[in-house]
Amino acid sequence: MQEAFLVFITKISLYPTIIFTGLVMFVTLYWVVSLIGLADMDSVDLGDAGGDVDVSDLSSTGFFTGLMLKFGLYGVPLIIILSLISLIGWVLSYLYTSFLHQYFDSGLLYYVFGTGALIFVLVISMWLTGLIISPIRKNIANIPKRNAASNIGKVATVRTLSVTNQHGEAELHDGGAGLILKIRSDAQDNQLKQGDKVVLVEYLGEANTYRVTPVKDN
Template sequence: MAEFLNVALTFPTLPYSIVLAFAMVYWLLAACGVVDDGIGGDGLDLDVSDGGLHGVSGMFSRLGLGGAPVMLVIALLAFFGWTATYFVHLFLLQPLPDSLRWLAGSATALLALVPAVPITAVLLRPIRRLLLRLRPVPQTSLLGRVGVIASPQVTTQTGYATVDDGGAGLILQVRLREEGDALPRGERVVLLDYLPEHNHYLVAREHGHPALSFQDSLIAGDKEIHR
């Protein structure tokens, strides 16, 4: 144990130990909900308004490290870099004199990233696909879609509806946009607005909504013209 700590907490393994420890603390905080874990977000997004990190983001993408939370990428790079550096330090660098060990250690710390990058890129492929499946559908992209009420009724206080997304379908919390008679199960409704603070959509009866009725009349008129 003493030898492990001596290698892990001395150069050249020490920088990777610090980064790996920081990543572990970060993920513990993420598991407790203190910080954002990046899951379901936009993945590796290092672009900032002043353009300072555009080059880093582009480099990571070219190396196959894009499309995943940045802290996950850093944690994997740090782990594989630490593993390579640790064993080189343990078996090859310890017997060297201090001056030569610092020079060889610096080269080892840099070269450890050479195998770490492709290994991380390979591991990120299935993780990236999983994150894409977990990523929520952008709420604004559903506005204007037609759903079918699946609850016994929809009022201004309660209800849910299903929306065909081309797959298994979505079940969404919905509320009537305006006070009125409750809509029964099976009624077709249109999604008019999304309230993120309440996590539900405001809906109206499909055929009773003025904009939709006007659109339906235009479609019907167009069909009459082409007959």
């Protein structure tokens, strides 16, 4: 058992698998941090998820944005996209390391074939991730859009450890499963913390966030 574990550790530490091993560790840490309220999750906003995105002409977009559009990597939280790419890439690169990479122990061929495998696995991972999130994105688009302004004046509960002008989340009980909203506070002496009640006072459409103020004790 111990020997098998050591072999496993060795394989996930070999190039190029170690790249995806690092990514898996990063997204796992991010999920943990997010669950305890130290970070909030954002969606990749590359256009209207409910409409048809034209990927035939990417000349007006940046390379990274154009690449994500080409593979359909938008419309869901970025951390979900990264998690899928990392996990799929890790599995594929691990298989490569286990069955093919063993024929190149060292030297130039080791890195030439390893780099080629890295690029190939990354492309396949992005393509598969796009296929996986496509129905999710379409289902999100089919959900009737609620008027965000209708939440103004409602009371929500802070779920992150703090709230600043750049970070914060709150949970709004809407009679259903509840809504997780991005919130911001500009108060310099802001002491909002996890569990505090806040009032949604303004919706910032471009950032898809709410400006909040603490609920005053009577």
